[in-house]
Amino acid sequence: MTSISTTVDQATPPVVNVRRQTLSGVIALSLFALIIVALATMAWWAKTGTIRMVLELCCYIVAAQMWNMLAGYAGLVSVGQQAFIGVTGYAVFVLAQTFGVNPFLAIPLALVVPAIVAIPCYLLLHRLDGPYFAIGTWVVAEVFRLVASNLGWVNAGAGMSLGVMRDYSGFERNVAMSILCALMILVAIGGSYWFLRSRYGLALIAMRDNPVAASSQGVNVRRLRFMIYVAAAVGCGFAGAVYFMAQLRINPPSAFDPMWSNVAIFIVMIGGIGTIEGVVIGALIYFVADRFFGEYGASYFVVLGVMTVLVALYARTGIWGMISKYWDAPWFPIRRHLMVEKEDRS
Amino acid sequence: MQWFDALIQGILLGGMYAQYALGMALMFGVMRIVNVSHGDLVILLSLIGISLASSFGLGPFAVMAALVPLAVALGWILQRAVLNRVVGEDPLPSLIATFGLSLALQNLMLQIWSANSRSLPGGGIESRSIEIGGIYIGLLPVIVLLVATGLTLGLDLVLKRMRFGRALRAASADVEAAAMTGINPRSVYAMATAIAVGILGFAAVFQSLRSTVAPSDGGAQLIYAFEAVIIGGMGSVWGAFAGSMVLGIAQAIGFRIDPGFGVLSGHIVFLLVLALRPQGLFGRA
């Protein structure tokens, strides 16, 4: 809690410590490091099927965390992040298959594409007010899908295959997928955490809680929003590049599938918007639900949809919001706690 | 001559889009809400209409007479049960709630009606056409355009002249001040959504007469409605109407250039408007 005792003697200023880490945070951080190592070494201890499953989960986590940064912190609700997922996926295929770039080198190179594409998109879309912005992002994703469907040199509607992957052995591919999973999570979760604790992150939280006040405090709201939008595009692009490299095939309907937005929104809203913990919880729930109930197809999605409605109506802070009401032990502590000496309540 | 023909077809297509766009413009104007399930509601109503027609052997206008009151009731319930709880400064709750609703509706329809495309038998009116100066104009598109014009005119009159319209405009200008003047915002909102969805009752019949509908088609209808509203400029029902015409023309001309380019050229006109005239072609700066 951020409250400090106000009954402090006026004459002697209180000795105050700023505490930024908590016990729960230290435990979570160690676990996080452990998970990263485990992910990176998957090729040596997991089966190919498991690796693929984990890779899919990692892609969902990244897409969800990017949506969380946009909607939960920057106030930009997007339903069209699949634009960047698809564009980057295509960029990898074009670089590797058409231009003969090493596919593993193609992934970092391809990340330039969403960054560049996001700039004009944002400049156009930020003119739209609140909810209209969201539908606008969807239009942009549709434009990308239609362009890809009509563009001869990405093989139009038929899509592309990543034949060059045949040059690598199964184990080599598994090593690459493992390391890419670890990197993705490190960048998306670790990077978000680092960013949120930075000067900019605190400004972002101030902006979310009160944009007017934050802008009067010298926070450049508009530039921060722009930066987040571009960063989220690159993050989603990373997930898209890895996902489609593992799939070995890409075509316009799968590349620009609105399903990505559905899943990201479900994960973040169920888990708890505006928190990293929420994304982790939401992704695990989605993943488990998908394994167990995915076979029910449409009825499964009806339940997901209804749950999303219920969260929006009755539990806007999601599962993590409900947990943290009773149990103040953040895994990714962001707030600075002012601790008055001798009154240390932790 | 073929471009003139495309222009005429575009205007007629615009009549269809206007029937989607009116409700969206109304809801956004009053509550600053975008109902993501707007398009799915059209499809839901269409499918209900098709089922009604086949079970009871109803003609298209009898279906319309049944669907419009149903749509009004659906809109009223939607507002009372869901949207009234999420109206507010923050656009996120209403977006998420209607987004979830859209996901649920789409998949529910998939279960009930399967993924197949269906259409409403029109008893011949869908294929009848009239020839004017060498151009064949379908009778149905003309009816669609006339109905769209009538709906726009009617909505405009309600907003300008009627007690409910004034209450609606007052609530959209300042909802707290409206309540201080005795207006119950929640019932005004419920009426607005009832009208917005009610108009979709007309749209559903025409949509399923002029082409086929399938459970997954809702997203496209939502996007067309949205583009029409933005192209036309927010703030007036005639803006939405005119935006629909522009969108229809853009798609028809694009389609003439290349069939794969029809929908895309509508999107491009939308993006151009956003870049060059963000307040919309007919909006106030």
Add this chain to the structure above:
Amino acid sequence: MTEVLSTHGLVARYGDFQALYDVDVEVHEGEAVALIGANGAGKSTFLRAILGLLPVKPEMVHLDGKPIGGTPTDRMVQKGVAIVPEGRRLFTGMSVSDNLRVAIDQTSRLGRKGGWTLKRLYQLFPILEEKAKTPVQSLSGGQQQMVSIGRALLCQPRLLLCDEISLGLAPRVIREIYTALPEIRAHGTSIVVVEQDVGLAKSASDRLYCMLEGRVTLTGRSEEITREQIGEAYFGGGHAVV
């Protein structure tokens, strides 16, 4: 005199911030009561709490002796409480007559009867008739204030709440608006005037309450209270009752 409105231990908060502490205020039939105090003393909060714009317990606010605290704003209008809100809050984009028509529409819908008609209002503020077709946003500040008062009157209130109606207006316009108050009271309407201008508040009221930091610090008959007492109650010091 019959009591129209009374508050009993009224408490209100904005989130964690408590804005009102045990406020007891009474307004009798036909009476004009002034509420004075510095910026942030809780005057506007008090009006918002009465109008159901802040969550309060039912027994904290009584109308005609019945507990009505927390009743939604539109229902309060139905019960005969209208407000001239701070900042006028007109319906922009609509003409003067449409702004006034909204109130007429609602009172006829709610079946409230009263003596105020457009004609009488135009007699009170003749300029409004002249500007009837003008969009309200192109009126001067004083004219806008007249529309706001007119809109509240057409709700046929028994109790009229006026929140800072002199704010930002020229002295001549303020005089013009305040001379309308006796005319309004002549209809039997009780008035609560919230003001920062103490002189204006004293001259326009029978009794006054002075607020400081969410509490009532002074109450009494307006003509009996001295400047010194007000000064003390306005800026701090003990509670004084005259």
